[in-house]
Amino acid sequence: MATSIFSNLFSFLLPPFLFFILLLHSSKNSYALQEKMSTLETKDFHLHVHFIKISSLLPSTVCNSSTKVINKKSSLEVVHKHGPCFASNQDRVNAHSHAEILSQDQSRVDSIHSRLSMNSMEEIDAVTLPTKKGVFVGTGNYLVTVGFGTPTKKYALIFDTGSHFTWTQCEPCAGFCHDQVEPIFNPSKSKSYANITCRAATCNQISAEGMQQGCSSSTCLYGISYGDSSSSIGFLAKEKLTISRSDVFPGYLFGCGQQNQLLSSRVAGLIGLGRGKFSFVSQTAKKYRKIFSHCLPSKDSSVGYLTFGPTKLPKNIMFTPMPKSFQKTPFYGLDIIGINVAGQRAPINSSVFKTAGAIIDSGTVITRLPPTAYAQFKSAFHKWMTKYPRAPPLSILDTCYDFSGYNVIRTPTVSIVFNGGINVEIDYSGVLYLRNESQACLAFAKNKDAGDVAILGNFQQKTYEVVYDDVKGRVGFAPGGCL
Numbered sequence: 001m002a003t004s005i006f007s008n009l010f011s012f013l014l015p016p017f018l019f020f021i022l023l024l025h026s027s028k029n030s031y032a033l034q035e036k037m038s039t040l041e042t043k044d045f046h047l048h049v050h051f052i053k054i055s056s057l058l059p060s061t062v063c064n065s066s067t068k069v070i071n072k073k074s075s076l077e078v079v080h081k082h083g084p085c086f087a088s089n090q091d092r093v094n095a096h097s098h099a100e101i102l103s104q105d106q107s108r109v110d111s112i113h114s115r116l117s118m119n120s121m122e123e124i125d126a127v128t129l130p131t132k133k134g135v136f137v138g139t140g141n142y143l144v145t146v147g148f149g150t151p152t153k154k155y156a157l158i159f160d161t162g163s164h165f166t167w168t169q170c171e172p173c174a175g176f177c178h179d180q181v182e183p184i185f186n187p188s189k190s191k192s193y194a195n196i197t198c199r200a201a202t203c204n205q206i207s208a209e210g211m212q213q214g215c216s217s218s219t220c221l222y223g224i225s226y227g228d229s230s231s232s233i234g235f236l237a238k239e240k241l242t243i244s245r246s247d248v249f250p251g252y253l254f255g256c257g258q259q260n261q262l263l264s265s266r267v268a269g270l271i272g273l274g275r276g277k278f279s280f281v282s283q284t285a286k287k288y289r290k291i292f293s294h295c296l297p298s299k300d301s302s303v304g305y306l307t308f309g310p311t312k313l314p315k316n317i318m319f320t321p322m323p324k325s326f327q328k329t330p331f332y333g334l335d336i337i338g339i340n341v342a343g344q345r346a347p348i349n350s351s352v353f354k355t356a357g358a359i360i361d362s363g364t365v366i367t368r369l370p371p372t373a374y375a376q377f378k379s380a381f382h383k384w385m386t387k388y389p390r391a392p393p394l395s396i397l398d399t400c401y402d403f404s405g406y407n408v409i410r411t412p413t414v415s416i417v418f419n420g421g422i423n424v425e426i427d428y429s430g431v432l433y434l435r436n437e438s439q440a441c442l443a444f445a446k447n448k449d450a451g452d453v454a455i456l457g458n459f460q461q462k463t464y465e466v467v468y469d470d471v472k473g474r475v476g477f478a479p480g481g482c483l
């Protein structure tokens with residue numbers, strides 16, 4: 001039936017492409033390790049270096065569910081889409097090559113950069129560029145499970161702070177549905193499902209929010225495509241969304257996806273936590289007041305969390321104001337001032353961070369820095385690593401070491417300094433990206449152009465509870481949020 005009506009929308013969309021990530025593993029207790037390894041280091045450096053057991057950096061194929069630390073209501077468990085805690089991956093963890101993961105990360109970053117440069121052009125000429133808006137940046141790496149419908153059925157969805165629409169694969173899959181873990185959502189079996197008609201005002205917001213809009217037998221159609229070549233087309237609909245027993249949202253606007261491409265993972269769809277009218281954050285603003293937080297675990301075999309609403313803040317939280325310059329984009333901004341290596345400020349002129357600013361993104365893996373900032377940072381880092389032989393670059397990562405023959409390695413601590421004078425010390429699971437013991441790379445990369453926005457990626461956010469507060473306009477970081 002709808003196939004011919006969809007075909008116009010199909011032409012906007014690109015073929016599918018893979019996009020995934022593997023997180024590294026690190027030891028949890030540097031002090032215990034340090035004691036064991038005390039012959040390796042002098043005490044002067046105790047507060048400014050990590051000692052990391054190489055074996056702890058290698059991936060685990062078993063989900064460690066004892067890492068769950070959910071203690072707040074309105075919380076969901078977060079798992080990595082290619083880690084062993086997602087039911088679909090139990091027999092095929094680590095099937096993805098690092099070069100592939102990193103080049104897909106670069107595609108996402110390229111689409112963020114082009115989207116933001118389009119946004120600044122739109123301010124100059126909003127009329128001639130409207131169709132170019134319809135690309136979203138990518139689909140992220142982490143999953144939560146939420147309920148749709150009456151009776152409620154559970155679905156694993158990717159959550160992403162860089163996009164704003166929620167959709168799930170939907171029967172009858174008039175175009176195409178990929179394989180997913182749960183049975184596909186069937187609207188005819190839900191009492192609370194309702195299509196949105198083409199005449200409804202919400203239908204007309206679709207194109208204003210940068211998606212493709214269509215109409216089929218008076219049912220409103222949406223089409224969304226992402227920078228990593230994922231896409232979904234289907235009916236705009238209302239449904240009951242269930243986060244927890246006490247957190248139920250009737251009439252939640254979402255996409256009932258009839259033609260979907262979501263990379264290789266067996267995930268039902270996506271939940272968008274960026275800014276915008278359709279965003280989960282906007283639709284739940286009355287209850288959650290545009291506040292949410294997440295903790296991404298240090299290992300892809302551990303469990304983190306996504307928490308909604310103004311819950312009690314961790315005591316050790318550090319806030320930095322969100323710059324206003326990103327308010328009209330889906331992204332949450334940050335103001336980076338500098339980078340510390342082993343407790344000392346790297347010699348970076350902080351004006352290089354001002355040129356294009358910075359954002360935080362749950363879907364970008366590797367943090368991107370302005371070219372001159374990266375050059376200074378890596379040279380400061382390398383000064384601490386000269387005893388290790390160099391290894392060849394790994395895709396976008398150019399500062400790599402060969403640790404073969406070492407049981408324990410030492411790296412300097414790395415902190416990012418934000419406006420407000422806060423120092424966010426990257427967990428040691430977020431300093432090195434390991435292909436194997438003979439190729440471990442500094443897990444940061446440079447932007448191509450000084451005019452490109454810097455991005456705080458998910459690799460460097462690990463173990464922090466990151467709090468987004470879009471009413472007070474601030475982002476908070478609390479160390480030790482999860483394991």
Ligand SMILES: *[C@@H]1O[C@H](CO)[C@@H](O)[C@H](O)[C@H]1NC(C)=O
Binds near residue numbers: 028064067
């Ligand atoms: C699971 O995580 C806990 C907490 O970090 C740790 O103590 C335990 O050794 C881990 N178990 C496995 C099998 O890795």
Ligand SMILES: *[C@@H]1O[C@H](CO)[C@@H](O)[C@H](O)[C@H]1NC(C)=O
Binds near residue numbers: 194195235
């Ligand atoms: C929603 O709209 C589609 C397309 O018009 C139609 O096939 C389907 O039956 C509708 N579902 C409901 C519950 O109205």
Ligand SMILES: *[C@@H]1O[C@H](CO)[C@@H](O)[C@H](O)[C@H]1NC(C)=O
Binds near residue numbers: 349351
């Ligand atoms: C930092 O860069 C700005 C702009 O290029 C320049 O005006 C300023 O003098 C520089 N500061 C230092 C300390 O080099």
Ligand SMILES: *[C@@H]1O[C@H](CO)[C@@H](O)[C@H](O)[C@H]1NC(C)=O
Binds near residue numbers: 404435439
């Ligand atoms: C690390 O990976 C590279 C590329 O696959 C391979 O050539 C090298 O032998 C590996 N080293 C070890 C120690 O496994």
